[in-house]
Amino acid sequence: MILAIDVGGTHADGVLLFENQGNCRLQVGRKEKKAVGKNGLRYTVTELLKELLENIDFENSDSQLKRVVISTTLPTNLLAQKTVKNVGLMLIPGPGAAPERSFYGDENIVLEGFIDHRGKEVKKLSQQQVVNAAEKFKASEIKNIAIAGKFSCRNPRQEQQARDWLQCSSKFNFDSIIPGHLSAPVLNFPRRAATSCCSAAIAAEQRHFSEEVEKIVRERAGEMTEIKFLKSDGGTMSKEQLKREPVKAVNSGPAASIMGIRASMSDDYSSRTFVTLDIGGTTTDIGLFVEGEPVFEKKGIEVNNMSTSIKGLFSRSVPLGGDSCIKIKKGEIKIGPERTGPPAALGGDSLTPIDALVFLYQKKESPFISEAESKMNIQIGENAFEMKDWDIERSRKALQRAAENLAPAVLARAGDEFVLVESAVRDSEDKAALLIIDKFTAGISRRINDILKELAEKPVYTVKELLKDVKIEPELILGMGGPARDFLPLVAEKINLEYQLVPHAEVANAIGAGCTRPTRKINVRVDTRRGEYVIPELGENGKLEGNISENWPERKAKEVLREVYPRKNPEIEITRKESFPTVSGFRTTGNITEITAQVKPDIIGKIVDSGADGNA
Incomplete structure (x- = not known):
């Protein structure tokens, strides 16, 4: 069984899905809808779990709850309603384009350190400058800090230093401190700054939300059940990853609705172009399928007219819902x-x-x-x-x-x-x-x-x-x-x-979350000059044997991912590839290549019953 819950600004929806392993089909066993009222999130989700899991014998092997998947429109709603503010942005731009192009914080301060395009530290970061900036933010009652360096995806040292100095200082007690390389590990400085600000703005709320959800699930379903949170690209992540990269949950609600349509639509729609509309209580999310496939934001989704580095399914939220004031x-x-x-x-x-x-x-x-x-x-x-x-x-x-x-x-x-x-x-x-x-x-x-x-x-x-x-x-x-x-x-x-x-229109978001394929990613960093490679997720440091081919890092990433992924023959995609030469004494001495491979987000199966709401 799979239990899925979608938490919105107005309601929380839940479904219990039963898998048929033989033909990749799922059936909606139970569905519930609860208003998120004055009793709060914990009460609402607890009541949902109680009703969905009532009278289920977990000792029966056919009734094992394998996975709980959570999607939420909470960060999307916070950003769409522009109620999230209070972010101080520390920028480390180095020479070049005017840093004002990347001023996305409520307050913005430029620091003087510099990492160049190869990842080499050219100018050290001043600890005193970082502390002075933090004191200004504190005086302005700013609670959340974002730190963005121009080439931090090549070398995150200075972002990490600034974060560590702030966390270790007894002077400060910020709610969140977000280094940009975690939120946006690809080149594009303005997008990294915007993404870091979004991440810092919602980090505390996301942390509290994930901890509450985990506590409730453990109380009702035990320690063995896998808990996953939906991402904006239709994939899933663990609670630990959500804490590190909270911004990836932005648009997880809209992603759930798009995955719900994928799981519910018949083969008649596999070559058609259509708009998707998810009308909630607080916002309405609009998506698009072209020739049966959802449109994807390859460079990054747009949040409040800001271009970010958050890869995701194409969706636009308009702040119009059934309960709009x-x-x-x-x-x-x-x-x-x-x-x-x-x-x-x-x-x-x-x-x-x-x-x-x-x-x-x-x-x-x-x-x-x-x-x-x-x-x-x-x-x-x-x-x-x-x-x-x-x-x-x-x-x-x-x-x-x-x-x-x-x-x-x-x-x-x-x-x-x-x-x-x-x-x-x-x-x-x-x-x-x-x-x-x-x-x-x-x-x-x-x-x-x-x-x-x-x-x-x-x-x-x-x-x-x-x-x-x-x-x-x-x-x-x-x-x-x-x-x-x-x-x-x-x-x-x-x-x-x-x-x-669509079928089961009132809980289609929760169905989409439940039908989503569990994903996993692997990062591989190869340094040919040093003759070594690193896989951070596995704590693996290896030596290169002789010369390697140009596509060796990609093949290695896919090979490792297949080994650690629990399902056979996963569909793997390369979501990031960065490569640049190392130079010493005016000559190229090697190459550094960074690869991110992930199991491609998709659904694990189609819903077999059409429900009472439609016949999509």
Whole structure:
């Protein structure tokens, strides 16, 4: 069995999957959804585990819980809502381009050390400068430190020195200190600085989250169960790696949704181009498949308009969710980016898009275009929501207050975008609800169009290859998430695409996490001048026997990875290859090559049942 949990800003979803080893198929045994409320994360995840594992006999060999996989949108949501600040960035740029291009911290200080492009220390780092910078950050009440050197991927010595000096000093007690070479071990100084800042911003939260999750799993499932956390590229990592490289969990929630679609879609979609939409309570995540394969960010994903070195599946988060806070400013509707709590109908203090939706539904009136409703065979009304759980009067009052503050010209636009029965637009709260739903779905639709324009202007990679001369023209939208059943048809209508809900749409993220293939990576560093190689993960230091071929480091990395990976014949990819000569006395004396090989992220099997939500 595999247990998977996806923790979002609003809900935590869990599934229990049963594997059929013979044909690489999985079946959803149990599924649960819990609101992440005032009782906190520990209570929510504990309740999920309790219900998913209830009455399971772990002594039975057929009921062994082999693995727990966790994905979370928490870091993505924190960054998307711009609530994470308080990062001090120490830059070690050396000579060259202006360091201001890499000022991504809330405060930025340039240090004078320098490592050159070969990894040689040209100018030593000053301990006093580092301490002075830290004192300035402390005076500004900065809690998180990022350290980025221009060529630290070639030699991390100065980043490590700065970190060690700060950790060993009794003057400072920072929540996190992140050296850039761990977060971004490839060339590109601005991306390393941005990535380090993102990593420092979320490190403390991620550390607490992983420790809580491990404690809960151990209490419920024992010490032998493997615990993995999803990465942005659709692979997995251990708790120890998450602590070292917390930024790799950014976009793990969107990655889970994309892997969920891979696991759920039928072979009919294997050559189609489509948009994926995961509508949550806090954000909506948009992805893209081209000819049946997910688009991949080869250089690094974009976070808050910053280019990073975090390799991942292509996804863009827009801060619009079903629970997004709605305010009226200068007579206009403003949705998000923050979520202040549940919808008013569930006791929250703020009006949300969900309030607008349930208010219209309880009157058995829908904003859906009648022709589209007939053509797409939508289920509307009590089937969409358990109406008994909602205090519709609270939604009505919240909508009424909003309508009173809307400009008359804005209120008069209600209904323009929809073909409605005559009685639908009757009261001001009806009009406010329609305007909210229209603005919400229009915001998502515009973001989809912006993404398609963005991709039309740059090279596009899938997980398999660089796409050459491919015109990206999506045929449909595949949707998931709790509110997707109700908002998806309107989004699709606005951009003139067909749509389909994926099976088990309400827990598809958790399914994606559970279906993900466990990954492992190996780094090999070869120095031909010294005649030695190092594999840090295994603590292995070896001697080279005579001259080696140019591709020996790559072959060695793959060979070792096959030996340590538990499954036979893993699909291995090279994710990093750096090579540069060593020079002495004006002549080349050898070569240093660094290789990173990892088991390629993918799914371990397809879901065999279609679920009740769709037939993707």
